[in-house]
Amino acid sequence: MxxxxxxxxxxxxxxxxxxxxxxxxxxxYLAQRDEGFVSEAAMKExxxxxxxxxxxxxETATFxxxxxxxxxxxxxxxxxxxxxxxxxxxxxxVEWVKTKLGIGLGETTTDGLFTLNAVECLAxxxxxxxxxxNDDYYERLTEQTFDRIxxxxxxxxxxxxxxxxxxxxxxxxxxxx
Amino acid sequence: MPKHELIxxxxxxxxxxxxxxxxxxxxxxxQALRKVVGKVPPAGVTGMVMKSGxxxxxxxxxxxxxxxxxxxxxxxxxxxxxxxADESEPGTFKDRQLIERDPHQILEGILLACYAIGxxxxxxxxxxxxxxxxxxxxxxxxxxxxxxxxxxNILGAGITVNVWVHRGAGAYICGEETALLESLEGKRGLPxxxxxxxxxxxxxxxxxxxxxxxxxxxxxxxxxxxxxxxxSIGSPPKSTGTRVFCVSGHVKQPGxxxxxxxxxxxxxxYEHAGGMRSDKSLKAFIPGGxxxxxLTPNHLDVKLDFESVxxxxxxxxxxxxxxxxxxxxxxxxxxRLMEFFYHESCxxxxxxxxxxxxxxxxxxxxxxxxxxxxxxETLVDLCKNIEGRTVCAFGEAEVAPIMSTLKHWxxxxxxxxxxxxxANLIKLEPAVRH
Numbered sequence: 001m002x003x004x005x006x007x008x009x010x011x012x013x014x015x016x017x018x019x020x021x022x023x024x025x026x027x028x029y030l031a032q033r034d035e036g037f038v039s040e041a042a043m044k045e046x047x048x049x050x051x052x053x054x055x056x057x058x059e060t061a062t063f064x065x066x067x068x069x070x071x072x073x074x075x076x077x078x079x080x081x082x083x084x085x086x087x088x089x090x091x092x093x094v095e096w097v098k099t100k101l102g103i104g105l106g107e108t109t110t111d112g113l114f115t116l117n118a119v120e121c122l123a124x125x126x127x128x129x130x131x132x133x134n135d136d137y138y139e140r141l142t143e144q145t146f147d148r149i150x151x152x153x154x155x156x157x158x159x160x161x162x163x164x165x166x167x168x169x170x171x172x173x174x175x176x177x
Numbered sequence: 178m179p180k181h182e183l184i185x186x187x188x189x190x191x192x193x194x195x196x197x198x199x200x201x202x203x204x205x206x207x208q209a210l211r212k213v214v215g216k217v218p219p220a221g222v223t224g225m226v227m228k229s230g231x232x233x234x235x236x237x238x239x240x241x242x243x244x245x246x247x248x249x250x251x252x253x254x255x256x257x258x259x260x261x262a263d264e265s266e267p268g269t270f271k272d273r274q275l276i277e278r279d280p281h282q283i284l285e286g287i288l289l290a291c292y293a294i295g296x297x298x299x300x301x302x303x304x305x306x307x308x309x310x311x312x313x314x315x316x317x318x319x320x321x322x323x324x325x326x327x328x329x330n331i332l333g334a335g336i337t338v339n340v341w342v343h344r345g346a347g348a349y350i351c352g353e354e355t356a357l358l359e360s361l362e363g364k365r366g367l368p369x370x371x372x373x374x375x376x377x378x379x380x381x382x383x384x385x386x387x388x389x390x391x392x393x394x395x396x397x398x399x400x401x402x403x404x405x406x407x408x409s410i411g412s413p414p415k416s417t418g419t420r421v422f423c424v425s426g427h428v429k430q431p432g433x434x435x436x437x438x439x440x441x442x443x444x445x446x447y448e449h450a451g452g453m454r455s456d457k458s459l460k461a462f463i464p465g466g467x468x469x470x471x472l473t474p475n476h477l478d479v480k481l482d483f484e485s486v487x488x489x490x491x492x493x494x495x496x497x498x499x500x501x502x503x504x505x506x507x508x509x510x511x512x513r514l515m516e517f518f519y520h521e522s523c524x525x526x527x528x529x530x531x532x533x534x535x536x537x538x539x540x541x542x543x544x545x546x547x548x549x550x551x552x553x554e555t556l557v558d559l560c561k562n563i564e565g566r567t568v569c570a571f572g573e574a575e576v577a578p579i580m581s582t583l584k585h586w587x588x589x590x591x592x593x594x595x596x597x598x599x600a601n602l603i604k605l606e607p608a609v610r611h
Contacts, residue, residue, distance in 0.1 A: 016341045016343075018255070018381060019362065019363075019381055021362055021363035021364070022343075022361060022362055022363045023363065024363030025343075025344065025345070025346050025360070025363060026343070026344070028346070029305075029344065029346070050363070059364075059365055060363060060364060060365055063348065063365040063366065063523075064305070064345075064346030064347050064348055064366075065346070065347035065348065066305045066306070066345075066346040066347035067346055067347075081513075082267045082467075082513065082514075082517050083267060083268075083467070083499065083510055083513040083514050083517070084267055084268050084425040084426060084497075084499050086513050087425075087426045087427060087499070087501060087505070087510075088425075088426075119347075120267070120349065120517050120520055120521060121265060121266075121267035121268075121349075121467075121517065122306050123264045123265065123269060123270045123272075123273050123304070123306070123307070124270055124273075125267065125268050125269070125270055125423060125425035125426075125431070125497065125499070126270055126423060126424065126425050126431035126432045126433065127270075127431070127432075128425065128431075132306060135308035135309070136308075136309075137309075163309075164309075165196065165277040165278055165309070165313065166270075166273050166274050166277045166278070166309075167189060167274050167277075167278050167433075168270075168274070168431070168432040168433060169430055169432040169433075171189070171190050171191075171192065
């Protein structure tokens, strides 16, 4: 149960809003952080916490693509497929995932490590092609960096190629002008 | 050195600038707040913003001061400021940089806006994918709270403002201001019918202002350097100040470039973004995010201001400029954008929900060389039945790629269909029209 585990955090989230329902998406995220996806039991509990009906929670949860209603792999590869990334070769990135990991869109590797999805614009058009893995952005992907990201994720659970505070182009490159 | 004076990106261009409170204050940060809190009446701040000519940077370009002025004057009770950091318009990635590299510039803008409109609560609605941005904002809020800029009795002047970060969860439509409010209320992000406008019936049915991140980031500079200074930059009187333009696609150096409004697309693309990435020439560009109609090389000397781009048949929108080189399949490009809109249609209005599905199917058929000539008529017919018939501007946005490419590159559609007809494959697909 979320309540026992996260009582303090839940109270703090609810306190930010004058109307309890506003805490719904933050609590769905909390449930997702806890279990890796949002289960029906979690939705029922959240409904109780926010004094909503379960359908009210369900209709919101199903509207938003970032709320996973099914379990995904440990690393959720989300490759941007919108036009700006496609101009820079994002379809090739999807092919890399397919050939290197043997999974198609919406599929998870048998070891439960990787799930692949193609998603719409993630606001990284100037540094395309790119993908988001869980909370992190990986940009200006090449086959070489892509291989390293997969290897590092498998081995260390993270990869130093992830983007930090974003700026593009970087300052020195501008100063050369 | 950059050719034009930077305003919003200035701090972050300094070597070693981290965006911390210390760095921001050392660069002159929070001086605007000190200048007005307890010294200039709130209406005075609104007056400055009106005089500066600042217009919203999210897409619609509505005058910011005027938006604030629509709040009921004699209202007693809570009012809200919502900061739109949903940045989901394909081609746009400026807010992300403003948030992650100089968060206090945004917080100071938020505090000034709250002071002007008399709001004690601001919510920053940030797109769910910006996990890092949300963390950076939360750290900055904590720093500003400790320093006495956020919280109760700000700068000892008896004013209270609390700022919260609220993460969205992956829905483009939540960048539309009333859908944003619905989402913030914990509901599906379905745009509201207007009127009533958020100014009177916004978040929790209370008077509310929704401002874009870049809009807010301009406020400290307007207050410190004066509205006259701001109004002299760019393309006055209607497009004042700078814009952070996001250049993507087939250029040598894509990225964010801050230039005064009124420079030409030619300067932005060929000087700032380094020109085309190869010896292939420019074929098409989108001037203001996916919702803006495509333009052609003939439009390169159009000025980047609201009026000029509108006169050229498109819109400045969110400032996302996407460049496509010769050889790009224009019909495919329009289909890619249409697939985006199909995916993101919220489902509230039938013309958009059903129409976007039809448009994608028809476009896919043409691109797959299974189209027929009457499909072109079907596309126009569908588009005309979507635009103007939906609750929000999404309807106009989703038909822009198809209508504009049909206008400028109709022959490419025709060629694809002629190839289909030549291959005699058309009878494999049932007609979409009924």
